[in-house]
Amino acid sequence: MRSVLKLSLSVAFAVAGFSSQAQIGDLLAPLDCRSHAEWFHEEPVEDNVVIPYRRGFSAPSADLAEEAIDTLEAWKTWSSVQNYTFGKDRGAMAMITDLNALHPYFRDKIKKLIIDCRAKGIELAVVESYRTHAKQNEYKTMGKKYTNSGAGRSKHQYGLAIDVVPIVDSVAVWDNVALWRKVGVTGEKLGLRWGGRWRKPYDPGHFEWTGGLTSKHLTAGILPSVSENEYPCLEEDLLTLRKYWKEWEVTQSAMTRR
Structure with a gap:
């Protein structure tokens, strides 16, 4: 026994x-950052963001908490708009308007900007998020009123800048200084740099963030790093973003050779 x-x-x-x-x-x-990311993040914000639309059409909505689809073809699903969508000449090439095309940290700041402005009764539409080198060169050829920067010298080429515009009665409002000031101050409180403080060119719809990096860092291929506790998948996300940016670059560069 x-x-x-x-x-x-x-x-x-x-x-x-x-x-x-x-x-x-x-x-x-x-550590699998995808399966454990919920350890570091709060519940996603259930809210909607105004996305680009033409005058006379109802504005569709998109879930602010929606994440980029992690496939090699996801770049094809990014939203974009054509010239004159917001009443201004922006060139022949399409403008990418998808928030998922931005650096993850900056993207979340822009989501917060949209939500905070909405709380103040201001609806924002995304005019352009990521911008290819080819699109930047197109702006450069259109004159200084569009940009002073050539390809690779704009924060848009690194997913660190965005252009927005207030929408009133389904119309883009570009010339309301008081309204722009409210939007600009809201963005600055989030730690964003506002183009409304610039003189040449005055660019009130522009916001950017570089995490302290200079243009020299960005052109060398260095992107801002943030806390791994808040963004445990940042390295993987940036690697995927670079692939998507390259696909858009190839597509729009081909247009310039036609």
Whole structure:
């Protein structure tokens, strides 16, 4: 009887030891940022953002909490608009308006800007988020009233800048200084740099953030880093973004050679 009891205890301890080793092994395994991201983030904000639309059409909505689809073809699903969508000449190439085309940290700041402005009764539409080198060159050829920067010298080329415009009665409002000031101050409180403070060119719809990096850093391929606790998947997200940006670059560059 004692032999049987000893054997049973030995088996029990062996199983327990194996289970403990397995649990320890799980703890020491590489962290999967996708499956554990909820540890670091609050519940997604259930809200909508005004996305670009033409005058006379109802404005569709998009979930602010929606994340980029992690596939090689996801760049094709990014929203974009054509020239004169907001009543201004913006060139022949389409403008990318998708928030998922932005650096994750900056994207979240812009989502907050849209929500905060809405709380003040101001609806914002995204005019342009990420911008290809080809599109930047197109603006450059259109004159200084559009930009002083050539390809690679705009924060748009690194997913760190965005252009927005207030929408009133389904119409883009470009010339209301008081309204722009409210939008600009709201963005500055979020730590964003506002183009409404510039003189040449005065660009009230422009917001950017570089995380302290200079243009020299950006042109060298360095993008801002943020807390891993808040953005555990940042490295993977930026790698995916670079792939998507390249696909858009190839597509729009081909247009200039036609």
